[in-house]
Amino acid sequence: MSPILRIEDLDCFYGEVQVLHGLSLNLMRGEVHCLLGRNGAGKTTLLKAIMGLVPARSGKITLGAKNLVDLPAHEVPKAGVAYVPQGRRLFAEMSVAENIEIGLMARGKDAETRENVLALFPILRERLRQRTGTLSGGEQQMLAMARALCLEPDVLLLDEPTEGLMPSMIAKVRETVERLGERGVSTLLVEQRVDAVLPVADRVTFVENGRVRATVGVDEVRADPDMVKRYVGVG
Template structure:
């Protein structure tokens, strides 16, 4: 499996297929048992977890993983520190999530689920990543907030950020993704075009168990 810069690759599969484990493996949080993970000429699967973000990979984990007692501003500055990013980067990130401008002095744990997801995504973007891994960004969110997150994902594509998107909201994933890959039992089983999947959804039924409109 390969993700290109400026591409949104949707990763679909049933619960337990290994999607979240794959993202954690890329980030060095889970040991790679076989195969390898590389970025340009760097073998990431040989690196320690704390070094992975320095290669330009941002990670938005399932469950957001914020520091709830820290202010939004402090959570975002942690992202800046990883790659010594400038405050200009923070201005760019806040332009993607203007709502956060009025929340900067608020503790992250007091935000709504959608606002916390914005903070988690913004923190990852403070690294100025070439690639962004997103694990279930719409989990627990209202449809309107899910739409906001997916619209931001589409904007990042225009910034030439490559995105690996793990998501259970099938219709939204088909709409924003350039390609779809299916995972089953820890392996990539099939690759398809989103529009073809919507028109001929046998693979969706096989690997995810649902049909979807496009």
């Protein structure tokens, strides 16, 4: 099976400071691929580079046959990549329904897509008229994921989706990611809480100083806890 997303020899800079050094990574269809590494390792920069928010100095980011590096940032979601950044970036003064509508507009999706998304997050159906800023942290994370999924993406990028969430909401995030994989959506997931994502990950890539140090199956990570300590610094 060929990768749906292929990243090859990617170099990215902030000003004159190089953050990603020849980074290469493949994401398979329906896969949950977790990026692990210490803060500042370059994980979030990689997600932003895929979205065109950080320019690639060299290298390729290929979705199917399309090189995303050639696209302006606003065209990347239309190509089929959805991004839920750390901190969620919702419109707090708007209602839940209005935030979802913004997601639908990005790729011209309709009421059927809206219903499919709400079926994944039933709690949001009860909150449609509620102002987004009054939702709990877990509900806001659900909304951020729902808005992204209104694109009907092939690839979903999640940056620290379990940050600050209660265990019950972390379980809901995991359940949603699993169900998306069953539908053929590929997820690239940045996380610090190793225990939160290993139950759903297929493969793990360890990133250190902007370089890929290892990409392994999740069973290998479970069998070798020292690998996590080495690259992430937690047991």
